[in-house]
Amino acid sequence: MKKQHLACAGLIALACTLGTTSCSQSASKDEATNTQATEIPAGGLKIAYVEIDTLMSQYEFCKDYTILMNKKGENIRATLAGKERALQAKAAELQKKYETNQFTTKEQVEQAQMSLAKQQQDLQALNDRLSNDFAAEQMKYNDEMRDSIQSFLKEYNKTKKFDYIISKVGDNILMANAKYDITKDVVNGLNKRYKPSEEVKKQLEGNKD
Numbered sequence: 001m002k003k004q005h006l007a008c009a010g011l012i013a014l015a016c017t018l019g020t021t022s023c024s025q026s027a028s029k030d031e032a033t034n035t036q037a038t039e040i041p042a043g044g045l046k047i048a049y050v051e052i053d054t055l056m057s058q059y060e061f062c063k064d065y066t067i068l069m070n071k072k073g074e075n076i077r078a079t080l081a082g083k084e085r086a087l088q089a090k091a092a093e094l095q096k097k098y099e100t101n102q103f104t105t106k107e108q109v110e111q112a113q114m115s116l117a118k119q120q121q122d123l124q125a126l127n128d129r130l131s132n133d134f135a136a137e138q139m140k141y142n143d144e145m146r147d148s149i150q151s152f153l154k155e156y157n158k159t160k161k162f163d164y165i166i167s168k169v170g171d172n173i174l175m176a177n178a179k180y181d182i183t184k185d186v187v188n189g190l191n192k193r194y195k196p197s198e199e200v201k202k203q204l205e206g207n208k209d
């Protein structure tokens with residue numbers, strides 16, 4: 001798990017949830033701001049797009065989530081690295097005892113080997129458990145983020161009435177008229193609605209220490 005990409009794993013996949021999002025209910029002026037993207041030729045499809053990279057870098061939920069997941073990833077790496085060092089030291093100690101004939105019986109050698117193998121198995125099990133826990137928490141946050149974006153877009157589109165709101169990730173859209181870019185509206189609206197939980201606030205405060 002690379003430090004810079006811990007929290008970003010799976011976020012690009014979120015772009016697909018924005019692609020071809022079709023909403024057509026009626027609206028609430030609080031959640032919708034004016035944008036030039038409504039200037040669509042008569043009779044044509046009403047399409048707008050969101051710059052995913054910008055959304056991910058400016059949406060406060062994403063910022064908080066990235067900090068927390070990066071910290072969690074660092075803690076996991078530190079825990080596993082410490083146990084790996086301890087296991088290597090134990091293996092080196094046993095090897096030295098063997099080479100200097102400190103084991104008096106074959107049974108002692110076999111017992112030491114079995115003990116070391118058990119510790120290796122335990123370390124692998126811990127690695128698997130921590131990795132699975134991390135992946136599950138990452139999925140939970142990604143689901144929460146996706147739900148928050150989709151919920152906002154439904155409200156936002158009650159007045160805008162776009163036929164499609166698509167995602168722009170990197171060069172997946174080769175050309176787009178900037179007047180159909182609603183990224184700023186979406187980021188501002190999401191941040192207005194976002195209220196971090198008390199648990200998240202505590203974790204963020206803890207990361208400052």
